[in-house]
Amino acid sequence: MRKVALLYNPDSGGRRKRRQSELQTALGLFRGAGIEAGLILTHSSAHAEDEARKAMLAGCDTLFACGGDGTIHNFLQVLANTHVALAILPMGTANALAHDLGLPTNVVAAVTAALHGTLRRVAVGHVRYLNLQAQRDTRYFIVAAGIGVDAQLFYKLHAADKQLLGMAAYYAEAWQLWFTHSMTRFQVEYTETGSHNPRSATLTELLGVRIRNFGGVLRELAPGASLDRNDLRLVLCRTASRLAYLSYVTRGLLRRNWKIPGIDLAHSEKVSCQYLPPVANGALHNKVYVEADGELLGTLPVEITVVPDALTLLAPSR
Secondary structure (H helix, E strand, O other): OOEEEEEEOOOOOOOHHHHHHHHHHHHHHHHHOOOEEEEEEOOOHHHHHHHHHHHHHOOOOEEEEEEOHHHHHHHHHHHOOOOOEEEEEEOOOOOHHHHHHOOOOOHHHHHHHHHOOEEEEEEEEEEEEEEOOOOEEEEEEOOEEEEEHHHHHHHHOOOHHHHHHOHHHHHHHHHHHHHHOOOOOEEEEEEEOOOOOEEEEEEOEEEEEOOOOOOOOOOOOOOOOOOOOOOEEEEEEOOOOHHHHHHHHHHHHOOOOOOOOOEEEEEEEEEEEEEOOOOOOOOOOOOOEEEEOOEEEEEEEEEEEEEEEEEEEEEOOO
16 A cells, blocks of 8 residues: 545544544554555445545555445446555444455554555456336445345435434334235246256345455354355345345254255355236235345335446455
8 A cells, every 4th residue: 555545524423532543543653654545435325436536546456445335336447447545534323344354443553554464466346237216327346235024124214314323223114014014926047056047036025245244143144155256146035035135044043053944045156136027906015125245225226236346355364
């Protein structure tokens, strides 16, 4: 590292004074190591991407996403298919990618890890979808993309609700929606890695996962997923049983290798999702939504692929 930028949205999350103090400490550590470092404040997703582009044009070789997976997702759109490195100072709620990389959640410790880290070239996911304005759009992702149940909850629980309701009320609302919303089925086509035989399935939920360790109590949501692979770990939910969903999550919580009826795992480099044909009376199905890295994107039709050798990550030495 010779020149780095720390990009941070002071309007997101809590503990603002503490975060500002931590970031100033981080700047001091970088400068003390002989690295040119600057702090850039951002105020929206679009602004963050614009500032990331400006930092690249100004000669920064490493951009630090100071936040959680949503913040990382924004900078990924700019850094994918370049040789400017993405680094992380974990300041989010979940910090799934940071957990997978083995980054400390303490900011000072994360800076120290970065100063002694190594560059790692990885593949990223790529999703094509219909955005909420009914226009075709694309995004990269690095943690996971979800279609169906989880994205439907993101749609119904607007991000602002976290701030308006408080996290306890937000999770209570999510729990209520989980038990009351209908599960809409959709059609999926994929080919397993190493096979030439296409498969199809009718699902209520699809996850395309890139990381192994989500951190916290859940850890492995999709056993077999890894940033070292050039494919997706698919979680294919054929069932509408809420008990099966909860059993699958419990399997992860307890670190058990249980087989859950109606939920399968597969590796694939490409998966396509479409609405089922209209039902007999001509009525259309409910919309099926898609999210990536916890960000609501849009609706079907969706195609998810993997772009090999697409991103440089600054990560702790393994």
